[in-house]
Amino acid sequence: MSRGVWIALGATAGIGGALLFSRSASAASPAAPAAGAAQQTPPTIDLAPLPRAADVSGDLARNWGETPVDLRPLFMLMEETSRIVGAARVFAVIAYRESRFITTAQNGNAAGEQDERDSSRAAFANSKGRNPPLRYGELAAEFGSGGLFGLLAPYFLWTGVPEVGDKAPLLRAPPSLVFQPRAAAFGAAVYMQRLLKQYRVDDVPDIKAGWANPGLLGKGRGGETYQSVRNRFLEDAKTVGIDLADVDTIPAKLDASAWPGVPNVFAGLVGALPKELV
Amino acid sequence: MTTDLRCYGDDIQQLAELVPDFELRSPMDVESWYTREWQAIADTNGFAQQFAAVPRAVPTTTDRVTAMTLAGLTAFEHSLRAGRPGVPESQARVQSAVIQAMTGTGLERGELWRVTADPTTLATGACYADGGRPLRAFYPDTAPGYFGDGWSGPPPRAESACGWQTPLVLHLGTFPWVYSSRLGDVGPGARWASSASQPALEGLHVVASLLEPATNLRQDARQVAAIYRHFAKHTAPLVAALPSFQPGRAEAGRLYRRGRFLLAHQGSLHVAALDGPRGRLAASAYNYILRRFASFFAVRRATLRALTTLPAEVQRRAATSADPCLRQQVEGVARAS
Numbered sequence: 001m002s003r004g005v006w007i008a009l010g011a012t013a014g015i016g017g018a019l020l021f022s023r024s025a026s027a028a029s030p031a032a033p034a035a036g037a038a039q040q041t042p043p044t045i046d047l048a049p050l051p052r053a054a055d056v057s058g059d060l061a062r063n064w065g066e067t068p069v070d071l072r073p074l075f076m077l078m079e080e081t082s083r084i085v086g087a088a089r090v091f092a093v094i095a096y097r098e099s100r101f102i103t104t105a106q107n108g109n110a111a112g113e114q115d116e117r118d119s120s121r122a123a124f125a126n127s128k129g130r131n132p133p134l135r136y137g138e139l140a141a142e143f144g145s146g147g148l149f150g151l152l153a154p155y156f157l158w159t160g161v162p163e164v165g166d167k168a169p170l171l172r173a174p175p176s177l178v179f180q181p182r183a184a185a186f187g188a189a190v191y192m193q194r195l196l197k198q199y200r201v202d203d204v205p206d207i208k209a210g211w212a213n214p215g216l217l218g219k220g221r222g223g224e225t226y227q228s229v230r231n232r233f234l235e236d237a238k239t240v241g242i243d244l245a246d247v248d249t250i251p252a253k254l255d256a257s258a259w260p261g262v263p264n265v266f267a268g269l270v271g272a273l274p275k276e277l278v
Numbered sequence: 279m280t281t282d283l284r285c286y287g288d289d290i291q292q293l294a295e296l297v298p299d300f301e302l303r304s305p306m307d308v309e310s311w312y313t314r315e316w317q318a319i320a321d322t323n324g325f326a327q328q329f330a331a332v333p334r335a336v337p338t339t340t341d342r343v344t345a346m347t348l349a350g351l352t353a354f355e356h357s358l359r360a361g362r363p364g365v366p367e368s369q370a371r372v373q374s375a376v377i378q379a380m381t382g383t384g385l386e387r388g389e390l391w392r393v394t395a396d397p398t399t400l401a402t403g404a405c406y407a408d409g410g411r412p413l414r415a416f417y418p419d420t421a422p423g424y425f426g427d428g429w430s431g432p433p434p435r436a437e438s439a440c441g442w443q444t445p446l447v448l449h450l451g452t453f454p455w456v457y458s459s460r461l462g463d464v465g466p467g468a469r470w471a472s473s474a475s476q477p478a479l480e481g482l483h484v485v486a487s488l489l490e491p492a493t494n495l496r497q498d499a500r501q502v503a504a505i506y507r508h509f510a511k512h513t514a515p516l517v518a519a520l521p522s523f524q525p526g527r528a529e530a531g532r533l534y535r536r537g538r539f540l541l542a543h544q545g546s547l548h549v550a551a552l553d554g555p556r557g558r559l560a561a562s563a564y565n566y567i568l569r570r571f572a573s574f575f576a577v578r579r580a581t582l583r584a585l586t587t588l589p590a591e592v593q594r595r596a597a598t599s600a601d602p603c604l605r606q607q608v609e610g611v612a613r614a615s
Contacts, residue, residue, distance in 0.1 A: 044526075044527075046526070046528070046530075046544070047544070049544065050544070050546075052321075052326070053321070053326035053327050053330070054326065054327075054330060059327070059360070060324065060326070060327050061324060061325065061327065061328065061356075061357040061360035061361055062360040062361065063362075064324075065362075066464065068463060068546045068548035068549055069321075069322070069323070069324040069463075069548055069562075070321075070546050070547055070548055070562070071546050071548075071549075072324070100549075101546055101549045102531065102545070102549060103530065103531050103544055103545045103546065104530055104531030104532075104544075104545065176530075179530040179531055179544065180530055180544055181544060181545075241362065243362075
């Protein structure tokens, strides 16, 4: 299964200059309690349930392939909230690779996933000095990556820092929040927006290359890894049954120029967090 | 009068109670009950948006049940047209012809829920040509599964051009999950559509017609009860092993039982599944199938209660049914009226 990676947005991403180095997304293992880090026990959080068909206006029948019917409204809500036309089905292909559509997929909880834990530890260690503190930083460091989109825990919790600084909404949340599909969707939407706005993204498969490692959209462009990530994305789309060439549902290039801002996207996807996390 | 279904067994009475009861003579009851049922069908099969968009009132009928059926089928047709063809045109055409033939016979026999036929007696032998090669238009579903213990005979009377060696069996009452196995997150019948033919629409039409009072009464409920019992026997241990859902204490991504139904908390019911000796059963399929059984008996109960208001022909058919329970219930209605 795949390795999705979040590397680095560094200074551009405003996350303390560190690279969001995700390498993972082998997500097929269901969640287990995160090891390590003697920190206070995180509260149980239950966000709003998955959105339903009535919550979105975009089409949920055409060009979705085998995307689970009850997850399509979430992907469409991501598109509609972020105002990135065509993003819904791209998120579906990414989620297939990163989690096989399992909302609680986690990379880092199995014996063979040490590298994923190493990544999240490194992410936390390298970036904590340049970012607002995380209430559950140590837990995040030990967490690895997870959720529908295979997000590395520390970077997931710092989502929005480049845009709104210490008003970023997840700073006081535990890493297990990534298992809540609406929260994972927020992290993924923000990340896609950054890729589209801050990097050269020539076509849809380039988004996945940047998802794996933004460096692939710069110096790594055209290289072996760049090509293999793109090819794998194209294969995933085929497997899921989403036609990336269907321009009625997926424009040839996605555009984040209508992005409404992190607070609005958070409000649209997540709503409000429990008061103890605010 | 009190209409109960205990003639079929106490379990059937309880099954009907999984969905709300309703009065067929109450337009408001009918409207809300059928809207809810169609909403559930549409949610599971991915045409909720289309269902929300179609008009409920049909100019050509004042019958609310018929109007809801037309609305539901129209919505499903729109979603099929929006999707990609799932089978070649040649297969879809054969499937349509076969389903039409089998449902005609099934209705006459009172066995529409599960239709069976010797494939060699059907149009084209239930075969279609793919590149000149004859292939079976349906899966030969005779191995033990969730709807039955398997059934291999009688063998076709004639030699099959595409290799049929067993009867053709389709569980149309639970369409699109039409086979005793292959109960994944997408029912096999949902793929029965080409660019020009939509046998899937005919499949869902059977589901809809079993919710209509007249057709519901023509179905031998004993067949439905027997298939339900088999399904319940093989799923009950799997469901019992799941934790019970408690609001506020549920874990994200975990599969729970809530009453008799399943709930994937903060996850996809289409991804979650039960795994048992009879194979994998998607949680969405489980809920849908259980609901189909429950709705059938809920409609049966409501129909019996309103029997005297139904056309004389429908009453006559019920009174002469091969199903002794139904005959007994009709006599009870006659005595009470």
